[in-house]
Amino acid sequence: MGTMIEFDHVHKEFNGAAVIPDLSLTIPEREITVLVGRSGCGKTTTLKMINALIKADSGTIKYNDRLVTDYNLQELRWQIGYVLQQIALFPNMTVAQNIAVIPEMRRESAADIERRTRELLRSCSLDPDTYMNRAVDELSGGEAQRVGIMRALAADPPTILMDEPFSALDPLSRRQLQDLVLDLQTKLHKTVVFVTHDMNEALKMGDHIAVMDAGQIVQVGTPSEIRNNPADEVVAKLFAGTKQDDPFARSLDEIVADGYGALQSSGDAADLVPASTKLAAVITELTSGQTVRVARAGQKYALTAGDVLRYLTTQRN
Amino acid sequence: MQDLINTFMERRSDLVQALGQHLEISIVALIIAMAIAMPLAYWGVNHERVSGWLLQITGVLQTIPSLALLGLLIPLVGIGTVPAIIALVVYALLPIFQNTYLGLTGIDPSLLEAADAFGMKRWRKLIKVQLPLAAPTIIGGIRTAMVLIIGTATLAALIGAGGLGSFILLGIDRNNTSLIVIGAVTSALLAVGLNLIVGWLAKHRWQWTAALAALLLGVGAGTGIARIATQTETITIAGKLGAEPDILINMYKELIEQDNPRVHVQLKPNFGKTTFLYSALKKGSVDVYPEFTGTVLETLVKVPKAQADQHRSAQQTYALAKQLIAKQSDMTYLPPMKYENTYALAVTKKWAKANDVKTISDLTGHSGSLHAGFSLEFTDRPDGYPGLKAKYGLKLPYQTLEPALRYTAIRDGRVNIVDAYSTDSELVQYHLQTLTDNHHLFPSYRGAPLMRSKFAQQHPGVVKSLNKLAGKISAADMQQMNYDVNVKKQSAAHVARHYLETHGLLKKGGK
Numbered sequence: 001m002g003t004m005i006e007f008d009h010v011h012k013e014f015n016g017a018a019v020i021p022d023l024s025l026t027i028p029e030r031e032i033t034v035l036v037g038r039s040g041c042g043k044t045t046t047l048k049m050i051n052a053l054i055k056a057d058s059g060t061i062k063y064n065d066r067l068v069t070d071y072n073l074q075e076l077r078w079q080i081g082y083v084l085q086q087i088a089l090f091p092n093m094t095v096a097q098n099i100a101v102i103p104e105m106r107r108e109s110a111a112d113i114e115r116r117t118r119e120l121l122r123s124c125s126l127d128p129d130t131y132m133n134r135a136v137d138e139l140s141g142g143e144a145q146r147v148g149i150m151r152a153l154a155a156d157p158p159t160i161l162m163d164e165p166f167s168a169l170d171p172l173s174r175r176q177l178q179d180l181v182l183d184l185q186t187k188l189h190k191t192v193v194f195v196t197h198d199m200n201e202a203l204k205m206g207d208h209i210a211v212m213d214a215g216q217i218v219q220v221g222t223p224s225e226i227r228n229n230p231a232d233e234v235v236a237k238l239f240a241g242t243k244q245d246d247p248f249a250r251s252l253d254e255i256v257a258d259g260y261g262a263l264q265s266s267g268d269a270a271d272l273v274p275a276s277t278k279l280a281a282v283i284t285e286l287t288s289g290q291t292v293r294v295a296r297a298g299q300k301y302a303l304t305a306g307d308v309l310r311y312l313t314t315q316r317n
Numbered sequence: 318m319q320d321l322i323n324t325f326m327e328r329r330s331d332l333v334q335a336l337g338q339h340l341e342i343s344i345v346a347l348i349i350a351m352a353i354a355m356p357l358a359y360w361g362v363n364h365e366r367v368s369g370w371l372l373q374i375t376g377v378l379q380t381i382p383s384l385a386l387l388g389l390l391i392p393l394v395g396i397g398t399v400p401a402i403i404a405l406v407v408y409a410l411l412p413i414f415q416n417t418y419l420g421l422t423g424i425d426p427s428l429l430e431a432a433d434a435f436g437m438k439r440w441r442k443l444i445k446v447q448l449p450l451a452a453p454t455i456i457g458g459i460r461t462a463m464v465l466i467i468g469t470a471t472l473a474a475l476i477g478a479g480g481l482g483s484f485i486l487l488g489i490d491r492n493n494t495s496l497i498v499i500g501a502v503t504s505a506l507l508a509v510g511l512n513l514i515v516g517w518l519a520k521h522r523w524q525w526t527a528a529l530a531a532l533l534l535g536v537g538a539g540t541g542i543a544r545i546a547t548q549t550e551t552i553t554i555a556g557k558l559g560a561e562p563d564i565l566i567n568m569y570k571e572l573i574e575q576d577n578p579r580v581h582v583q584l585k586p587n588f589g590k591t592t593f594l595y596s597a598l599k600k601g602s603v604d605v606y607p608e609f610t611g612t613v614l615e616t617l618v619k620v621p622k623a624q625a626d627q628h629r630s631a632q633q634t635y636a637l638a639k640q641l642i643a644k645q646s647d648m649t650y651l652p653p654m655k656y657e658n659t660y661a662l663a664v665t666k667k668w669a670k671a672n673d674v675k676t677i678s679d680l681t682g683h684s685g686s687l688h689a690g691f692s693l694e695f696t697d698r699p700d701g702y703p704g705l706k707a708k709y710g711l712k713l714p715y716q717t718l719e720p721a722l723r724y725t726a727i728r729d730g731r732v733n734i735v736d737a738y739s740t741d742s743e744l745v746q747y748h749l750q751t752l753t754d755n756h757h758l759f760p761s762y763r764g765a766p767l768m769r770s771k772f773a774q775q776h777p778g779v780v781k782s783l784n785k786l787a788g789k790i791s792a793a794d795m796q797q798m799n800y801d802v803n804v805k806k807q808s809a810a811h812v813a814r815h816y817l818e819t820h821g822l823l824k825k826g827g828k
Contacts, residue, residue, distance in 0.1 A: 051434055053430060053433060053434055073436065074436040074438065075436075076436075077433075077434060077435060077436035078435075078436050080434075082431065082434035082435065084427055084430065084431055084434075085427075086425070086427035088425070088427040088428050088430070088431040090428060090431075090432075090445075090446060090450075091428075091450070092446075092449040092450055101435055101437075101445075102435050102436065105435070105436065105437065105441065151435075161434075
């Protein structure tokens with residue numbers, strides 16, 4: 001397993017405050033590495049130093065065994081796809097034009113670009129004929145970020161940076177996009193650096209997790225290593241609120257928050273169960289074919305046995 | 318209303334020309350303002366403090382009253398199209414700068430970050446992302462600037478740049494409401510029309526708008542260069558407000574261009590009042606203009622005390638004017654034409670014939686039956702009615718009237734003698750006769766070309782052509798020509814050519 005990106009004693013200050021005091025980290029190729037930590041811990045700064053949106057004050061960053069400062073900026077960035085939290089599709093362009101931004105700069109032929117665009121749309125379960133010429137303000141949040149991902153993949157770069165890509169989405173879209181990325185990764189094997197502050201998302205997405213706190217890497221490991229053997233108090237505390245090892249001991253709240261269960265607009269309040277109810281407590285109803293209705297944050301969700309089964313499937317380590 | 322339609326039909330070709338000039342200076346000013354304000358705003362986006370200052374400065378510039386700005390520019394860049402365009406550019410800077418700046422800084426920063434992360438270079442980012450996203454705001458600023466420019470451009474006529482303002486100015490000068498209305502309405506329609514066109518283009522194809530602007534700029538620059546390249550020399554001749562100077566400068570142009578094929582004469586008719594025109598001549602933005610001998614002595618030179626109160630014949634007036642202006646201001650004053658344009662006393666031809674009156678002295682026997690209508694100025698000037706009393710011993714019952722009303726008063730028989738300017742077209746129109754000033758009360762006012770001595774030395778051919786008019790054109794000729802222009806609405810150029818051709822000064826059918 002080769003190394004794609006290597007931070008060596010990187011230091012970065014903003015207005016005199018050391019956001020990244022001294023960071024060393026290697027990111028393996030063709031796998032998903034998640035940078036996780038509370039907001040302000042320096043994970044986004046670390047990510048943006050890879051494609052030189054932010055320049056390190058000292059230390060070195062190597063991409064593909066070459067210093068990023070030695071690259072022609074355009075050459076570097078065309079090798080690294082970028083997905084933003086704000087999605088940031090260009091509102092003056094259609095879906096297809098957004099996807100074609102980098103291929104066009106690389107002077108690929110129009111026919112090649114169109115073929116690739118259609119292929120990408122299909123792989124993200126969007127119908128090419130319906131979506132190609134659609135204006136971006138007509139897309140839902142989930143659709144828009146799919147296009148954001150396609151735009152990053154359009155020139156087939158070996159590396160993708162994802163900066164909290166799903167944190168602005170609703171739970172259902174978030175879960176669908178997480179699944180989409182994991183699904184695509186089984187075929188594409190990109191080097192992915194994925195930033196999130198959501199520990200559950202980190203556990204779900206990462207082949208490797210680098211936990212950051214106050215600009216430092218406090219632990220690097222696989223999800224089960226992190227969960228089972230937290231390096232210190234900080235990591236243990238960060239992951240304290242995450243899903244228990246016994247999925248049946250989890251609350252229905254976690255399952256709904258992960259995007260399972262259908263939102264109900266009507267229905268009486270009679271047989272609602274609170275979101276804090278443990279999964280184990282409703283197994284009897286579910287196995288007898290009943291739908292469990294969950295009250296969560298003022299909304300009502302209908303949870304079926306199928307939903308729970310699908311949820312459990314994603315929880316295997 | 319009928320009047321308005323008639324005026325419109327008569328002035329159609331003038332209107333088209335004025336509209337063309339108006340459009341030309343407006344669009345050139347708009348494009349220059351865009352070329353300055355937009356890059357500046359783009360640069361200012363990354364220099365926040367400087368752009369704050371620039372916003373203040375452009376704001377202050379816009380508060381300068383337009384008339385004052387034009388006045389301030391005259392000593393710096395002279396008169397004509399250049400200062401007009403500069404003033405318009407100054408006005409247009411603020412809305413364009415402000416909106417471009419707001420448009421560019423209003424773009425969601427995550428879009429700019431995305432553009433950077435995708436490896437867009439500066440230009441590509443500007444063209445593909447920043448400009449399209451800021452375009453609605455920028456175009457809003459351009460539209461504001463355009464409406465502002467087209468309105469303000471009417472003032473350009475004041476400094477000789479022409480345009481629709483010349484209609485308004487002429488209308489005010491001739492007390493012709495139709496002309497004012499035509500000028501004002503056309504300029505308003507122009508503003509509304511262009512605004513709609515730009516709005517439509519911007520909505521559908523902002524790229525087209527950009528291309529159109531570039532094309533116009535290219536064509537403008539091209540014709541400008543072509544004009545400079547094909548003409549070896551351009552001489553600028555200006556005239557004061559009114560029909561008479563307009564006719565004279567057209568004669569100058571015909572004569573000069575006939576004799577000097579390599580010279581192009583640019584005319585600036587209805588250019589303004591004496592002091593304004595004279596300062597333009599001194600500055601070199603005008604090369605020649607016709608001036609009266611009396612005016613030279615009265616306002617342009619200092620007459621030494623010893624000669625101040627002497628009576629002078631027409632010849633002596635010219636000689637003194639020529640000598641003093643050459644000495645004091647290094648100007649060359651060519652020999653004057655024949656006619657006098659001074660005060661005169663006028664009676665109806667019928668009355669003159671019936672009473673056998675030819676000179677002012679002849680009036681003394683009829684003072685009992687005379688009732689005069691005088692302008693206020695005439696009753697107050699030493700060379701007016703007070704002089705009349707002193708030199709001719711003439712005492713007349715009179716009432717003071719507005720200059721224009723004197724003529725209708727004598728036509729209607731409410732008065733039977735009036736003061737007049739000796740070349741007024743109304744003298745022909747109302748069949749009046751001027752009386753000979755046999756005691757030389759009225760000072761001499763003869764028209765002659767005035768120019769810088771240096772210009773005269775460098776252009777002997779031009780001087781020679783202009784001298785062909787020396788001693789030509791009688792008062793009756795001039796009255797008739799003023800009548801043809803003012804009342805019969807012929808063009809000054811046509812009237813001028815007709816005179817020159819019928820008097821053998823210009824080859825017929827030439828040009």
